[in-house]
Structures are given as C-alpha cells and as structure tokens.
Amino acid sequence: xxxxxxxxxxxxxxxxxxxxxxxxxxxxxxxxxxxxxxxxxxxxxxxxxxxxxxxxxxxxxxxxxxxxxxxxxxxxxxxxxxxxxxxxxxxxxxxxxxxxxxxxxxxxxxxxxxxxxxxxxxxxxxxxxxxxxxxxxxxxxxxxxxxxxxxxxxxxxxxxxxxxxxxxxxxxxxxxxxxxxxxxxxxxxxxxxxxxxxxxxxxxxxxxxxxxxxxxxxxxxxxxxxxxxxxxxxxxxxxxxxxxxxxxxxxxxxxxxxx
Numbered sequence: 001x002x003x004x005x006x007x008x009x010x011x012x013x014x015x016x017x018x019x020x021x022x023x024x025x026x027x028x029x030x031x032x033x034x035x036x037x038x039x040x041x042x043x044x045x046x047x048x049x050x051x052x053x054x055x056x057x058x059x060x061x062x063x064x065x066x067x068x069x070x071x072x073x074x075x076x077x078x079x080x081x082x083x084x085x086x087x088x089x090x091x092x093x094x095x096x097x098x099x100x101x102x103x104x105x106x107x108x109x110x111x112x113x114x115x116x117x118x119x120x121x122x123x124x125x126x127x128x129x130x131x132x133x134x135x136x137x138x139x140x141x142x143x144x145x146x147x148x149x150x151x152x153x154x155x156x157x158x159x160x161x162x163x164x165x166x167x168x169x170x171x172x173x174x175x176x177x178x179x180x181x182x183x184x185x186x187x188x189x190x191x192x193x194x195x196x197x198x199x200x201x202x203x204x205x206x207x208x209x210x211x212x213x214x215x216x217x218x219x220x221x222x223x224x225x226x227x228x229x230x231x232x233x234x235x236x237x238x239x240x241x242x243x244x245x246x247x248x249x250x251x252x253x254x255x256x257x258x259x
Contacts, residue, residue, distance in 0.1 A: 007100055
C-alpha cells in the first residue's frame with residue numbers, strides 16, 4: 001500500500017442522518033484502501049457528529065468548527081487533505097466499491113488530466129432509478145460547461161496539485177461551486193468522465209440545491225456561468241447567442257406551463 005498514492009475523500013455534511021452511515025460504509029469498503037476520509041460537519045443539529053465520532057476507523061478524520069456554509073466547509077476540508085488526489089463525496093451519495101480504484105487508475109495513466117468524474121445512477125426511490133449518460137471526453141465536456149455542470153460533483157476526483165493551483169472553491173458565490181471550479185480546472189488541464197456508473201446519487205426535496213436554487217434565480221446564474229465558461233475556455237463566440245436563446249426559450253416554456 002506504501003506505493004499507492006493517497007486519496008483524500010472529502011465530505012461536507014449538515015444533518016446527514018440517516019444516510020451518512022451508509023456513505024461512510026461505502027468508502028471504508030472501497031477496493032482501493034489507501035484513503036483518508038475527511039468529514040467537515042457544518043454544525044449539524046441532529047445526531048450526525050455523535051454518530052461519526054463512534055466510527056472506529058483510523059482513516060476517518062472529523063472536523064467540526066461551527067457553522068461555515070458550503071463553500072467555506074469545502075475549502076476547510078481541502079486544507080486538511082493530504083492526498084495526491086481529492087475525491088468529493090456528498091453526504092447522501094453512495095460510492096460503489098471500485099469508484100476510487102478506477103478513477104486513480106485513469107489519473108495515473110493520464111497525467112495531463114486535472115479531474116475525472118463518472119457516470120452515476122440517480123435514486124429517487126427504491127423503485128425509481130435513472131442512469132446517466134454523460135459525455136466522456138475533454139472537448140465535449142469543455143463545450144458543455146457553457147451549458148451546465150456536466151460532471152456530477154459527488155463523482156469527481158481532482159488532482160490535488162491542480163486544486164491548489166486554482167485556489168480551491170470560490171467563496172464569492174453561493175451556487176454552482178462545482179461548475180465554477182470545473183471551468184477553472186478546465187482552463188489549465190484536461191477533464192474527463194469515466195463511462196461506468198460509479199455513484200448512487202440520492203435525490204430528495206430536502207437537498208439545499210432543490211430547496212433554495214430554483215426558478216429564475218437558477219436560470220440567470222446558470223446563464224452567467226455560460227458566459228464565464230465561453231470567455232475563460234475560449235469557446236466559439238457563437239455560443240453566446242446560442243445560450244442566450246436557450247435561456248429565453250426556457251423562460252417562454254415555463255411561462256406557458258403556468259397559464
């Protein structure tokens with residue numbers, strides 16, 4: 001194991017019960033064992049912190065410094081990561097056993113890449129699941145960053161040196177932390193998704209993204225990041241018109257639905 005690169009798995013959590021136990025278990029049982037699990041508890045008011053403190057695995061490191069918010073919690077966690085790679089795992093998503101092994105294998109074989117994600121399975125309920133079909137190659141993903149966050153945050157593994165170079169997560173924004181950092185990483189390195197479905201993404205209405213970031217606020221912020229991606233990644237300028245047209249088309253369709 002001494003010859004294997006260390007992987008830091010970063011989790012930020014606020015009131016993670018009851019799923020946090022299954023999340024940690026999925027990481028402890030990875031086929032790739034040279035990992036550390038960094039959990040930043042963002043002042044949970046349920047039993048999350050007490051539960052985590054009962055887990056007897058030396059690879060688990062718990063950080064609890066009061067209420068920080070998502071961005072600050074992510075950057076605090078990054079400052080504690082010692083690995084060659086940093087994998088993000090949201091506090092309600094399950095990494096399948098070979099996730100870390102497959103992603104490390106890819107990054108070790110492709111040193112020009114700063115991050116790699118994967119396909120995933122959305123889990124809405126026990127009887128309702130949906131498999132993703134994400135683009136895989138660098139060129140396609142760069143173009144798609146002008147449209148949406150084309151890499152699932154809970155599936156991504158970063159090269160730590162690249163994270164350090166881009167300065168971590170952007171604390172000047174409240175939303176789209178993932179898309180913002182992907183754009184900055186894509187500016188200095190290649191990016192990719194693996195074809196395998198390596199993470200179970202649990203979807204529920206209590207998630208912050210679903211409850212706070214929606215409607216016109218979501219659409220306007222996404223359009224802003226479309227323009228940022230086009231400018232930063234030097235994408236074709238015709239995409240400015242295309243993304244703006246798509247924005248107004250979506251507004252029109254939503255307005256018609258409300259009539």
